Amino acid sequence: MLNRINPQVRTFKQSGIRKFANEAKSILGVINFTIGEPEFNTDERIKEAAILALRNNETHYPPNPGLEELRRAVALFERDHNKLDYVWEEVIITNGATEALAASLMTILDAGDEVIIPSPMYVSYGPMIEVCKAKLIPLNTTNYNLQIDPAALEKLITLKTKAILITSPNNPTGTILDRRSLAAVSALAKKYDLFIISDDVYSQLVFTKDYEMLCHDESLRDRLIVTQSLSKPYAMTGWRVGYVLADLPIARAIALMHAYLVAGITTFNQIAALEALKTDSTWMCDSYHKRRDLAYEALMEMGLTCVKPEGAFYLFPEIREFKMSSEDFCIKAMREYKVAMVPGIYFGADHNVRISYAVSDEDLTEGLRRLKQMILDLRKHDSI
Numbered sequence: 454m455l456n457r458i459n460p461q462v463r464t465f466k467q468s469g470i471r472k473f474a475n476e477a478k479s480i481l482g483v484i485n486f487t488i489g490e491p492e493f494n495t496d497e498r499i500k501e502a503a504i505l506a507l508r509n510n511e512t513h514y515p516p517n518p519g520l521e522e523l524r525r526a527v528a529l530f531e532r533d534h535n536k537l538d539y540v541w542e543e544v545i546i547t548n549g550a551t552e553a554l555a556a557s558l559m560t561i562l563d564a565g566d567e568v569i570i571p572s573p574m575y576v577s578y579g580p581m582i583e584v585c586k587a588k589l590i591p592l593n594t595t596n597y598n599l600q601i602d603p604a605a606l607e608k609l610i611t612l613k614t615k616a617i618l619i620t621s622p623n624n625p626t627g628t629i630l631d632r633r634s635l636a637a638v639s640a641l642a643k644k645y646d647l648f649i650i651s652d653d654v655y656s657q658l659v660f661t662k663d664y665e666m667l668c669h670d671e672s673l674r675d676r677l678i679v680t681q682s683l684s685k686p687y688a689m690t691g692w693r694v695g696y697v698l699a700d701l702p703i704a705r706a707i708a709l710m711h712a713y714l715v716a717g718i719t720t721f722n723q724i725a726a727l728e729a730l731k732t733d734s735t736w737m738c739d740s741y742h743k744r745r746d747l748a749y750e751a752l753m754e755m756g757l758t759c760v761k762p763e764g765a766f767y768l769f770p771e772i773r774e775f776k777m778s779s780e781d782f783c784i785k786a787m788r789e790y791k792v793a794m795v796p797g798i799y800f801g802a803d804h805n806v807r808i809s810y811a812v813s814d815e816d817l818t819e820g821l822r823r824l825k826q827m828i829l830d831l832r833k834h835d836s837i
């Protein structure tokens with residue numbers, strides 16, 4: 454019966470990240486830079502809130518778009534932390550940003566529509582768009598310092614373009630979009646009447662004061678969809694709580710899609726999420742900031758080219774000089790030098806590898822030492 458399933462789904466492959474992460478786990482003593490999640494555990498207060506909620510039998514169906522208390526808390530949080538002006542009815546609690554993205558894309562996309570996404574990009578966007586029988590149009594940013602070239606973006610817009618999706622800070626590069634990039638997205642979305650999806654899951658993990666968010670532009674309100682998550686800032690990847698922020702008519706449409714997709718998000722996890730929003734997790738960001746400095750400096754010492762990331766917990770150095778595919782480079786690093794990274798090809802850039810530095814300081818130092826050794830050996834070999 455396999456030939457009877459949705460042909461789009463038949464083309465899906467296991468995420469390359471998982472494939473590498475799984476092999477890395479099976480190698481004794483490997484330093485694992487593949488995983489895109491905080492190594493910290495969830496704060497005890499958040500866990501206690503969930504335990505108490507379970508004891509109080511908060512185990513029944515939640516309202517489809519989320520508990521009103523949590524939606525109100527999110528609206529307040531966004532107002533206080535990001536100066537965003539959304540009322541609680543414009544907040545939909547989702548199964549992480551993953552479902553926030555899927556529900557948003559399924560709500561706005563028609564068969565044949567096109568979605569432009571700066572590349573390198575997060576791996577899940579493509580399959581979600583394809584399932585909607587729409588098309589992902591990548592905008593290569595590798596020749597533009599990982600920023601958006603306004604002219605190149607406009608060139609990709611056709612009558613079929615429905616949306617531009619941006620991620621800042623970005624996965625896999627950690628870069629944040631500058632003012633010029635954001636202005637281009639904003640102006641062109643208005644000019645061609647496009648939606649903007651702003652996948653802001655790393656917005657609390659930023660190391661510079663120069664960070665701008667498109668959602669501050671009120672004139673974009675009716676076309677902007679923000680997807681958010683508690684996964685990264687609160688070390689809550691396994692809890693599966695995120696949310697969508699959108700102008701009321703759009704939020705209502707997404708809420709319907711969300712209701713039919715997942716019915717709602719685990720009730721006691723939503724109660725724990727309320728506690729998370731009260732928790733100060735800036736120390737996690739500070740620790741990533743320190744590690745970014747350490748890792749970036751080490752890559753510079755190795756003589757690798759890398760755009761300095763200003764957020765998230767990734768570095769995306771270039772490996773072009775070694776004349777190997779990113780997969781071959783990562784396989785060699787993992788099997789021979791016991792340091793596991795993700796090939797850039799999985800994100801759309803075969804001359805790079807992704808290093809996640811969401812690991813302990815000791816692992817970071819040791820993993821970078823191993824990478825340095827590999828690079829020294831490769832260069833030595835080249836010069837023979």
Ligand SMILES: Cc1ncc(COP(=O)(O)O)c(C=O)c1O
Pocket residue numbers: 489548549550551552575620623624652654681682683684690694695
């Ligand atoms: C850019 C980006 N968006 C969305 C997600 C999904 O996050 P969540 O755990 O909230 O589903 C991730 C996870 O790695 C991500 O990197």
